[in-house]
Amino acid sequence: MQLSEQSDLPLYQQIYEKIRHDIEEGLYPHGSKLPSIRGLAAELACSRNTIDAAYSQLVQEGYVESRPGSGYVVLDIRSDAALLQLQEREAAAALLGEPRRPRYNFTYGNLEAGTFPATVWRAITDDILLSVESGTCNTYTDPLGEEALRAEIAWRLSTQCDVDCTPGQVIIQPGTQVSIQNLLALFDARTDVVAMENPGYIGAREAFDRSGFRVVPCRVDVSYDEFFADLERSQAKLVYVTPSSQFPTCKTMPIKMRSKLIAWADANDAYILEDDYCRDFRYKERPQPPLQSMDHCDRVIYMDTFSKSLSPALRMNYLVLPPALLEKWRTLFANAYTSVPWLSQAVLTRFMSQGHWDRQLRRVQAKNKRKYETLTASLHTYLGDRVSVLENGTGLHLLVQVHDERTQQELIEAARAADVLVYGTEKYWMGSRPLTTRMLLVGFSSIAEEDIEPGVKALAKAWFGE
Amino acid sequence: MQLSEQSDLPLYQQIYEKIRHDIEEGLYPHGSKLPSIRGLAAELACSRNTIDAAYSQLVQEGYVESRPGSGYVVLDIRSDAALLQLQEREAAAALLGEPRRPRYNFTYGNLEAGTFPATVWRAITDDILLSVESGTCNTYTDPLGEEALRAEIAWRLSTQCDVDCTPGQVIIQPGTQVSIQNLLALFDARTDVVAMENPGYIGAREAFDRSGFRVVPCRVDVSYDEFFADLERSQAKLVYVTPSSQFPTCKTMPIKMRSKLIAWADANDAYILEDDYCRDFRYKERPQPPLQSMDHCDRVIYMDTFSKSLSPALRMNYLVLPPALLEKWRTLFANAYTSVPWLSQAVLTRFMSQGHWDRQLRRVQAKNKRKYETLTASLHTYLGDRVSVLENGTGLHLLVQVHDERTQQELIEAARAADVLVYGTEKYWMGSRPLTTRMLLVGFSSIAEEDIEPGVKALAKAWFGE
Numbered sequence: 010m011q012l013s014e015q016s017d018l019p020l021y022q023q024i025y026e027k028i029r030h031d032i033e034e035g036l037y038p039h040g041s042k043l044p045s046i047r048g049l050a051a052e053l054a055c056s057r058n059t060i061d062a063a064y065s066q067l068v069q070e071g072y073v074e075s076r077p078g079s080g081y082v083v084l085d086i087r088s089d090a091a092l093l094q095l096q097e098r099e100a101a102a103a104l105l106g107e108p109r110r111p112r113y114n115f116t117y118g119n120l121e122a123g124t125f126p127a128t129v130w131r132a133i134t135d136d137i138l139l140s141v142e143s144g145t146c147n148t149y150t151d152p153l154g155e156e157a158l159r160a161e162i163a164w165r166l167s168t169q170c171d172v173d174c175t176p177g178q179v180i181i182q183p184g185t186q187v188s189i190q191n192l193l194a195l196f197d198a199r200t201d202v203v204a205m206e207n208p209g210y211i212g213a214r215e216a217f218d219r220s221g222f223r224v225v226p227c228r229v230d231v232s233y234d235e236f237f238a239d240l241e242r243s244q245a246k247l248v249y250v251t252p253s254s255q256f257p258t259c260k261t262m263p264i265k266m267r268s269k270l271i272a273w274a275d276a277n278d279a280y281i282l283e284d285d286y287c288r289d290f291r292y293k294e295r296p297q298p299p300l301q302s303m304d305h306c307d308r309v310i311y312m313d314t315f316s317k318s319l320s321p322a323l324r325m326n327y328l329v330l331p332p333a334l335l336e337k338w339r340t341l342f343a344n345a346y347t348s349v350p351w352l353s354q355a356v357l358t359r360f361m362s363q364g365h366w367d368r369q370l371r372r373v374q375a376k377n378k379r380k381y382e383t384l385t386a387s388l389h390t391y392l393g394d395r396v397s398v399l400e401n402g403t404g405l406h407l408l409v410q411v412h413d414e415r416t417q418q419e420l421i422e423a424a425r426a427a428d429v430l431v432y433g434t435e436k437y438w439m440g441s442r443p444l445t446t447r448m449l450l451v452g453f454s455s456i457a458e459e460d461i462e463p464g465v466k467a468l469a470k471a472w473f474g475e
Numbered sequence: 476m477q478l479s480e481q482s483d484l485p486l487y488q489q490i491y492e493k494i495r496h497d498i499e500e501g502l503y504p505h506g507s508k509l510p511s512i513r514g515l516a517a518e519l520a521c522s523r524n525t526i527d528a529a530y531s532q533l534v535q536e537g538y539v540e541s542r543p544g545s546g547y548v549v550l551d552i553r554s555d556a557a558l559l560q561l562q563e564r565e566a567a568a569a570l571l572g573e574p575r576r577p578r579y580n581f582t583y584g585n586l587e588a589g590t591f592p593a594t595v596w597r598a599i600t601d602d603i604l605l606s607v608e609s610g611t612c613n614t615y616t617d618p619l620g621e622e623a624l625r626a627e628i629a630w631r632l633s634t635q636c637d638v639d640c641t642p643g644q645v646i647i648q649p650g651t652q653v654s655i656q657n658l659l660a661l662f663d664a665r666t667d668v669v670a671m672e673n674p675g676y677i678g679a680r681e682a683f684d685r686s687g688f689r690v691v692p693c694r695v696d697v698s699y700d701e702f703f704a705d706l707e708r709s710q711a712k713l714v715y716v717t718p719s720s721q722f723p724t725c726k727t728m729p730i731k732m733r734s735k736l737i738a739w740a741d742a743n744d745a746y747i748l749e750d751d752y753c754r755d756f757r758y759k760e761r762p763q764p765p766l767q768s769m770d771h772c773d774r775v776i777y778m779d780t781f782s783k784s785l786s787p788a789l790r791m792n793y794l795v796l797p798p799a800l801l802e803k804w805r806t807l808f809a810n811a812y813t814s815v816p817w818l819s820q821a822v823l824t825r826f827m828s829q830g831h832w833d834r835q836l837r838r839v840q841a842k843n844k845r846k847y848e849t850l851t852a853s854l855h856t857y858l859g860d861r862v863s864v865l866e867n868g869t870g871l872h873l874l875v876q877v878h879d880e881r882t883q884q885e886l887i888e889a890a891r892a893a894d895v896l897v898y899g900t901e902k903y904w905m906g907s908r909p910l911t912t913r914m915l916l917v918g919f920s921s922i923a924e925e926d927i928e929p930g931v932k933a934l935a936k937a938w939f940g941e
Contacts, residue, residue: 058606183815199687322816324813353816
């Protein structure tokens with residue numbers, strides 16, 4: 010195999026191309042085995058990871074499969090199995106709403122390539138798995154999460170975020186939805202109603218639904234007066250809110266409304282679930298203090314995630330419970346285990362205690378700020394007053410409403426035809442959808458900084474032909 | 476610092492002892508900093524992991540604390556903070572039912588030190604975090620679990636365990652309890668009743684309770700006739716069973732009862748949740764085929780875990796859903812994310828595809844078989860006919876009933892006074908407890924092989940004074 014260091018293609022891609030070519034030409038017949046990763050790496054004097062990357066791509070594209078004990082075996086590329094595998098993969102991708110690599114993807118939620126600090130994570134994982142601590146992998150661990158991690162979190166919450174808590178109140182969880190499911194065990198679906206913002210985060214709403222709770226929508230899209238009118242009527246025992254950056258409208262709950270909400274909870278023997286997923290992303294002004302910090306009657310359950318600043322694939326978030334609920338939790342989960350791997354927790358603990366976390370957060374904050382500024386400026390330049398932009402100097406997306414009669418779906422499809430992905434917002438509304446549902450979600454956490462301006466330009470061309 | 480290679484103490488222990496001594500003597504005053512791990516490792520010409528282990532122990536015992544950005548800071552060992560920290564830790568340990576390192580701990584569930592393949596796990600994690608794949612850490616991943624992992628699992632289930640399934644039916648989950656909670660979203664707590672074995676796994680029962688389902692106990696401790704009588708009366712839509720090794724009685728469900736159970740489900744439009752946690756541990760005869768393999772009417776939900784053979788701290792198990800429920804699951808969880816970290820899944824996938832998993836399983840099976848044999852032989856030798864032993868050549872524990880009038884608690888305390896831990900079984904019973912609740916649980920998955928015989932000898936002495 011001839012590899013060129015001068016090629017534009019990375020090494021693994023060259024290896025992949027060569028082997029694929031050989032398979033297609035019949036040099037590796039159906040059922041034959043590829044050279045071992047170790048062997049080929051030695052032969053080509055490159056790293057095993059390079060070979061591994063090439064082989065992974067071949068597997069992904071259905072040319073070979075990895076069989077336990079046999080290594081990589083070449084598939085019949087015209088066989089039913091190979092075709093079926095490809096089709097299943099494409100069907101699965103379609104089902105996930107993941108079109109194949111569009112040029113400009115203004116998706117929400119995912120992070121930009123390179124955000125996850127793989128090198129540091131690897132070094133810390135190495136250290137831990139080499140040390141005596143790794144023995145912990147043989148045991149069930151603290152059901153509420155590793156004590157040292159809860160201490161790192163509580164320390165930052167208390168000193169940096171005005172959230173008043175002890176490590177004992179922090180519960181490590183495997184994501185927002187499981188957190189909500191677990192929290193609902195403290196309530197009773199037969200008698201307790203849940204209220205939430207409308208529009209609001211569909212992941213939360215579906216978690217309430219799955220647990221059999223009746224969910225009352227409270228309008229936030231016009232003003233907070235309507236929100237409170239709906240909330241008062243709801244007789245809810247739990248209300249889910251996103252005060253630092255309401256999802257998806259990006260509104261910030263005013264300080265007066267925050268006091269009012271806490272007073273409501275206190276008067277109604279209810280609890281507030283404050284999802285502060287966007288705490289760290291404010292680009293214009295300092296954040297408002299969280300509800301939790303204003304709560305003197307232990308009515309706020311605080312929730313935050315590591316998905317927006319470290320990794321959505323890490324599946325880690327946490328709850329901070331007021332003391333009365335913590336007692337109830339300990340009783341109800343007396344024989345339960347944690348759902349978060351010890352190793353993830355141990356690595357994150359050291360990542361925080363060694364200062365990497367603070368650097369990571371600053372880096373992601375700075376990057377998102379630049380992207381936010383580029384996106385708002387580009388929308389102004391290229392779309393001008395043919396659209397309204399709803400944003401608030403916060404969050405990881407903004408909303409765009411086009412001033413003409415086209416439907417949301419027509420706009421999404423026109424953009425997609427030009428290789429630009431923007432997203433609908435209908436699913437965030439419960440009940441009858443007002444006009445505002447015609448707003449489109451344009452996210453900036455995943456797209457590369459340098460793609461934002463050309464992406465908006467392409468969008469303008471797709472929508473307005475210029 | 477003088478370290479000795481001839482010492483009986485490991486290096487890290489020597490370092491720990493020296494620093495602790497210095498702190499106690501006031502050489503490191505309150506608020507001073509320990510040398511950096513890197514610096515001390517260089518000075519002593521040992522690895523950073525050694526220093527890290529020593530420092531971890533100092534942290535654990537409340538002598539120092541790790542402060543972000545400041546390193547390891549010496550605490551005032553007589554201060555309230557240090558005392559409180561120690562007390563909290565001890566209180567937490569007590570709450571978890573974890574007394575400090577008893578000499579002979581016949582606990583259930585945890586694995587023996589050294590079971591987790593830390594070295595291989597580390598090497599694979601390294602490879603993955605060095606490769607292009609690590610970019611996946613920036614995205615939300617397949618909500619049902621990584622396709623390659625589901626394929627590895629389905630392949631083994633189909634070819635080795637008689638479980639008939641495709642990768643599409645396998646759902647990766649973060650543990651039995653969350654699996655049950657999620658599964659219950661497919662049922663309705665207002666109308667659907669759940670049945671389960673009595674006695675049975677308390678973790679399952681509490682998960683049903685937390686989701687607000689009424690649970691009907693079905694007696695398995697005498698004969699399966701009573702189980703079916705209770706089940707018929709229950710009108711349940713879901714029944715939880717552990718047919719390969721009933722927990723905690725270790726009974727195997729006879730083949731005739733298996734057919735009967737499936738027929739019951741089919742006739743009643745109900746589902747069976749088959750928790751096959753003990754499939755891999757049979758020491759006398761070949762396993763019965765799982766219920767799932769006999770099910771021709773898509774009534775069985777199959778569940779298995781990696782906790783008993785790889786790591787309880789990994790927090791990974793899986794469900795295999797029949798097609799109709801899979802459709803429903805996809806709808807209900809349309810906007811949900813997976814709760815299992817991508818990295819754990821990616822490492823486990825390669826661990827399986829490279830053949831490590833099969834070796835790991837054989838190793839743990841062989842070890843547990845030897846331990847089972849030693850334990851049953853030792854019980855026979857030292858306790859003889861003063862006790863009855865309930866076991867079935869399966870599982871990771873057995874039950875011991877003492878032939879006298881002492882209560883379970885008296886027996887547990889007598890053993891504990893002799894530094895031997897055995898466990899009660901009362902909590903596994905629902906409703907009124909029959910005589911059989913006086914059986915004690917003696918586990919062998921965690922205790923070292925060579926501790927079993929002396930442990931049983933100590934138990935005999937504690938109970939019968941010889």
